[in-house]
Amino acid sequence: MKILHTSDWHVGKVLKGQSRTEEHIAVLAQVVEIARAERPDLVIVAGDMYDSAAPTPEATRLVTRALSALRGTGAQVVAIGGNHDNGAALDALRPWADAAGVSLRGTVRESAADHVLEGETAGGERWRLVALPFLSQRYAVRAAEMYELTAAEASQTYADHIGRLLGVLCQGFGPGAVNLVTAHLTVVGATMGGGEREAHSVMGYAVPATVFPGSAHYVALGHLHRAQQVAGPAPVRYCGSPLAIDFGEGENVPSVAVVEVTAESTAKVRDVPITAAVPLRTVRGTLAELSMMDGDQPGWLRVYVREAPRAGLREEVQALLPKALEVRIDPDMLPQTAATARAERAGRSPRDLFADYLESRGHADESVQELFDTLYEEVSA
Template sequence: MKILHTADWHVGKVLKNQPRIDEQKTVLRHLVRVAQEEDVDLVVVAGDLFETSAPSPQAQGLVMHTLMALRAEGRHVVVLAGNHDSSRLVHEVYRPVLGELGLHVIGTPQRPDRGGTTTIDTRSGERAVVAALPFLSHRYAVRAAEVLLHDPSRHNQDYANRVRAIISVLCQGFTPDTVNVATTHATLLGGRWGGGERAVQTLLGYEIPPDTFPVTTHYAALGHLHRYQQIDGPCPIAYSGSPIALDFGEEANEPVALVVHATPDSRAQIRPVPLVGGRPLRTLRGTLDEVVAAGEQAGEAYLRVILTQKASAGLADQVRDKLPNTLDVQIDEKFRARADTRVTRSRIGRSPTDLFADFLSEREIDDPRLGAMFAELLEEA
């Protein structure tokens, strides 16, 4: 059986006021081509379809079109809600609509017999059992445990134990004769952050151990961490990562989808397939002349520029004039004004131009033009 694993699309993402929707259209079209060319039987989308819980019509249209294209030619598709998604939107709108088209959509935790565990028969006659758990907040983990486990005493256990117990229930349908797949949107201990994940939901309180998945699992398809990686555990476990670098903390990530070969009697084999369409991100650091020289070799990459010189009037505009793909301009921390180094001087008897010069000096702004402009304004006043 061939499985295509993807996650963390974050459709609707805007980076420093730059929309990414055109890039996402291109990369998701490529994802569909990968599904077609690899002739996969099952597609797993492990959460974070959208960047926000209130996605725009344009973002929703792209996601809906992509999911239906992935479903074409008899492929099965399993979709989870992630922490950026609205679980109610996914559960109450996408689940019934896409369910009519044969997609398996899970927005909120469900009992095995209500969609939490799905049995899939492929075109070639192979059978898979998919246990699916969308993202769980601490608050929702208590409610999910009550629904799935009917044991209020478990509410006092920590988050990881609740998730382990829920996944155990969902995986009870695994058999020796089926390809057993578990999928969730969560942070595993030992996972490496991609740089752009929402930090409050990747802290220790939200981490779960790899042995959360039972040994009967042939493959665990994860979403939430944006960098492709495999995690050691009782079964093959992997994050597919995001199909585009979402912010400058992810510029070193290599966008891929994962093609997984699995049979009931063998260990799953994972093969990353590069995805194209997202523009690269690069950080340039140096003086104005240095970053301009480097930026001219950066091609179509979006740029973050960190200047190793003192601020001056119009400096950011100069960077953007020379490098139109620049989305962010910063002054290196070493050259920023520090409040604890300012010298407090008496203002008595000092001219406004002297006071303004002190102001510029305290903020380490070295630009004689500002002093001259200030003096001209005083003369005109």
Template sequence: MLFFSVMRVLHTADFHAGRSLRGFDRTPEVHDALTEIAGLARTERADVVLVSGDLFDTANPSADAEAAVFDFFLRLRDQGIPGVVIAGNHDSAARLASVTGLLGWVGVQVVAQPTANPADMIRTVETRGGERLVVGALPYLSERRLVKAADLLGGDTGAWRQKYREGMGFFLRRLGEGFTGGSVNMLMCHATMDGAVPSGSERTMQFDLTNSYTLSGLQLPPGAQYVALGHVHKPQQVSDAPPAYYPGSVIQLDFGEAGEKKQVNLVEVEAGRPARVHALPLASGRELRTLRVDLENVESRLAALSDFGGLLKVVVRAPAGTALPGLKDRVLKLAPTTLAVELDAAQEDLATPDLKREGLSLIDLYERYHQEKRGELPDDLRAAFREADELARTEESA
């Protein structure tokens, strides 16, 4: 009779190193969280760490963002813990592919881009205890490119979504065919599952759940003992058979995630047996909070938060037409960690945003957004946005 020891797999995702919130760099907090996760990998005796995409917040991350992520992998190397990583939609697949060889030297296997041969996306890890983990690793696959490849231009939205599912289903089935008996078999994927509940922080274009491209739990390969998902920032389970989980982002990335408890997942599993999943809470990252307050109570409410060490967004309710000179300075004097001071949306005549957007171009909308959130749009950023918009239009018409 064969006896298999229990494998311990730590699952995390959505670091978003390099994230800036209202001009405030969150990278030091992400670094702290990754240091905490590396510590958990040691104390929880993890055999392998899985990272399901979005290591970085942008395709061209800062040096500090790269240092935070690579320091995490070096810490795992120092503990002899291997890792498997896939690229997310925020990552530059080409950039990750360029360091695949280097990361391999520290025990991290990277799958940056989907390939025509799904067998190239199977990764095998031999643990220190002698067990074998087989991971079907599917990095983020652009919905637009996948649908476009199917030559469905002119089709209705429902047909596009269905074609996306069919294309992703091809990869998922082929990855499932790579699972082997006597091994622990897992799937990694950076995508949106049916029924996933967003935090409110993910980009609107990606998480309009009435229009987004999603996968069904029925498409997941039944041989997967655990499905390690990334893309949605709210920790949750989205499928029972096979068990599929989003561990969520590692810190509260913006005010849409305020109040969320962050975590990583520890998966205990043996070959051929059901996985047991444990949430491990994270303590790193500053707490985010939105304070809604009437104008006459601004000082008293903020004074009551004098001991709050997190980051604030203050929304002030005031009668229509009220002049509020110096309001931001008043708030910052009492709460220096306030990142945004806003008027109640109803008082800004934003109750009918569609009417205000009618007839505006994409660059006009972006300029308005930048003006409201960060101030005047710089000329170089305006030019870069126009270039990107023109490139997108060219791709769509190709």
């Protein structure tokens, strides 16, 4: 069978005030075109379809149309909730999804069977898929209790709960079918993409690849935005995001994964690049150096300007490079102090405290102090 694995669309993303709706329309159209060309039997969307738990109507319309279009290629479609998604809201869409032929799983339900999906390709290959949406630490404990596993003590780790849940859900894996898992989580040893929500990516949220059974033919993961294979008892892969979500992802190659596998063979994976999004680039230089750059080159810019901080510097940079969404002082231009003594607040005016802050940052521009004074007077009035 052939599988198209995609995730982390983050529809509704606004980057430094810049809407990316048109980019998402183009990117998802390209994903659908790839599905039409590749003719997969199954499309897996491994979470974070939205960037926000409260998506706009426009974002909801774009996601539902994309899922419908993927189903329209003839493939079975399975989508799960990620940490950015509102799982309960996705579950509320299940009547629509069922009618559209899309299997949508937003949260873990009381019935384990609700997360085990089965099907058969046009060529007669049987497949079985365990779909595990994102679980916070609190709900991982509740989910473990729902399935009446061994006592779920609060002291047990997140990885313990995920491992036990997958153990129950994957009990039916056996010969004669392609056994698949999709989940939205962080695996130990994987590389961050640069734009993930760190609170749900590090420390207690990382699980070892050993939580996945060796009987799985392919594990389709979402959450980390860089496409990569992870060593484990089964083929474990992140397909990455189909577009760079934030400037930390400028070096990633946006793609979807196409997987070919049978019940008797090892999964063969190839990445298909997605080129429709505007690239995100980081540039550095003085104003003179920046003025020599071609401001018409494609891509949104993060600029590290090698100038002393001063009022109006951002506007000067954006006049040279209109696509500069983020302007920062190059860290090399800031004072390298190990620790700045904290100003004593008692009896000191906000103006004096702000002046101390400016001095600690190497910012000697009196006009900035004057702007602060004006703002403070307005607020005080």
